[in-house]
Structure formats: structure tokens, C-alpha cells
Amino acid sequence: MKQIFPILFSIALISCNQQTDQTQLLQKRVDSLEHQLAETYKPGFGEFMSGIQVHHNKLWFAGENENWKLADFEIHEIMEAIDNIKKYQKERKESEMIDMLNPALDSLNNAIKLKNPKLFKSSFITLTNTCNQCHRQTQFEFNVVKIPDQPPFSNQDFRKQLEKK
Ligand code: HEC
Structure with missing residues (x-):
């Protein structure tokens, strides 16, 4: 034992x-x-903004061409980038302000749904002004966004495609 x-x-x-x-x-x-x-690797705030810049431009030409399907696609790309900023850029204090774009985006979504070129234009101007408002508030006032004169790429046709019946 x-x-x-x-x-x-x-x-x-x-x-x-x-x-x-x-x-x-x-x-x-x-x-x-x-x-x-x-x-x-995770994209930086500036990279998300560069993505938004491209879709902001394309959105304008989609609206100009009354290509509402494309406009709907482009605005959702912007909204996706905003969601990603909130998810991946939590530590940047600017991310807390990103929802300031919501009223202009809601109004644009509405214009797209209603296929209303006038409302689209006025809402796009409001969106662009809001982009610059945030840039000013965050001391990035030297990044000035405007209504584009030209599409970002020459290899994309913004005209409405004939729908197959
Ligand atoms: C919440 C505030 C905020 C809003 C709203 C905002 N931005 Fe920005 N933007 C920033 C900040 C901060 C930077 C600088 C990012 C960095 O540190 O690189 C920036 C940078 C940019 C740049 C420069 C990117 C580069 O690297 O060259 C562009 C272009 C841009 N924004 C476009 C837009 C557009 C278009 C919209 C509106 C649809 C918009 N931004 C809305 C905060 C904002």
C-alpha cells in the first residue's frame, strides 16, 4: 500500500x-x-474612397443616360464600400461620420426607383456636396469632388441596353 x-x-x-x-x-x-x-492586408480608408470615387463618377453617367439598372448597381457599390468602411476602418474617427451620406443616398435611390432624371440630378448634387462637407470637416478639404465631365474609363458603354423580350 x-x-x-x-x-x-x-x-x-x-x-x-x-x-x-x-x-x-x-x-x-x-x-x-x-x-x-x-x-x-485590409484596404485603407483612402482606398475605399478611391473606389467610391469611381462609382460616384459612373453613377452620374448612368443617371445621365437614364440607365436606371446601371445606376442602381453603381449606388449599391457605393453603399457596399460604406459598409466596408464601417467594418474595416472602425479605428478611424471619420468612419463615425460616414452615415451623413445616407439622406442623399436615400434620395438618389428614390430617384432611381421613380426613374426621375430631375430628382436624380438634384440628389446627386446633394451627395457631392456632402462628400465635400465631410472632407472639409475632417481636414481633407483639398480632396474636392465634383460632377464629372467624362466617364472614368473609355471601355464602358453607359447607354441603356435594349432589353431582350
Ligand atoms: C465621413 C467622411 C467622408 C465622406 C462622407 C466622404 N469622404 Fe472621401 N475622404 C474622407 C477622408 C477622411 C479621406 C482621406 C482618406 C485617407 O486618409 O487616405 C477621403 C478621401 C477621398 C478621396 C481621395 C482618395 C485618394 O486616395 O486619392 C476621394 C476621391 C474621396 N474621398 C471621394 C469621396 C466621395 C466621392 C464621397 C462621396 C460620395 C466622399 N469621398 C465622402 C472622408 C469622407
Whole structure:
């Protein structure tokens, strides 16, 4: 009976050691994953803005051509970029202000739904003014957005395509 205690004690010690080994291994893996996560590429605020810039431009020409399907697509690209700013750029204080675009976007969505060129134009001007309002408020006033004169790319046709019946 006396010998059994040292044996039990040794078993307990071995399993305890095994557990520490496993904990250390897990900690190593957690550290490595955390490192990988920190190194993962995510677009910066300016990159999202450059994307928005392209869709802002295309949206204008879609509206000009009364190509409402394309306009609907482009405005949703802008809205997606806004969602991504909120998701991936939480640490930037400017992200808290991004919803200031909502009233102008709602109005544009409405114009697209109603296929109303006049409402589209006035809402697009409001949207553009709101872009610049935020740039001024965030000390990026040197980034001035305007109604575009030309589409961003020459390889896209903004005219409405004949729908197949
Ligand atoms: C919430 C505030 C805010 C709103 C609203 C906003 N922007 Fe910006 N924009 C910024 C900030 C901040 C930067 C600078 C980003 C950086 O640090 O690179 C910027 C930069 C830009 C740039 C320069 C990007 C580059 O790298 O050259 C463009 C173009 C731009 N915005 C277009 C727009 C357009 C178009 C809209 C409206 C549809 C808009 N922005 C709305 C805050 C805003």
C-alpha cells in the first residue's frame, strides 16, 4: 500500500506536465494566429474612397443616360464600400461620420426607383456636396469632388441596353 502513493504521485506529475506542454503548444498557435491576423492586408480608408470615387463618377453617367439598372448597381457599390468602411476602418474617427451620406443616398435611390432624371440630378448634387462637407470637416478639404465631365474609363458603354423580350 505504501508504494502506491509515490506511483500515483508520479502519474499525476506526468499528466500535469503533459498538460502544461499542451497549454504551451496551444498558446504558441494562438500567438502565431494573432500575428497572421495582424499582418493580413485590409484596404485603407483612402482606398475605399478611391473606389467610391469611381462609382460616384459612373453613377452620374448612368443617371445621365437614364440607365436606371446601371445606376442602381453603381449606388449599391457605393453603399457596399460604406459598409466596408464601417467594418474595416472602425479605428478611424471619420468612419463615425460616414452615415451623413445616407439622406442623399436615400434620395438618389428614390430617384432611381421613380426613374426621375430631375430628382436624380438634384440628389446627386446633394451627395457631392456632402462628400465635400465631410472632407472639409475632417481636414481633407483639398480632396474636392465634383460632377464629372467624362466617364472614368473609355471601355464602358453607359447607354441603356435594349432589353431582350
Ligand atoms: C465621413 C467622411 C467622408 C465622406 C462622407 C466622404 N469622404 Fe472621401 N475622404 C474622407 C477622408 C477622411 C479621406 C482621406 C482618406 C485617407 O486618409 O487616405 C477621403 C478621401 C477621398 C478621396 C481621395 C482618395 C485618394 O486616395 O486619392 C476621394 C476621391 C474621396 N474621398 C471621394 C469621396 C466621395 C466621392 C464621397 C462621396 C460620395 C466622399 N469621398 C465622402 C472622408 C469622407
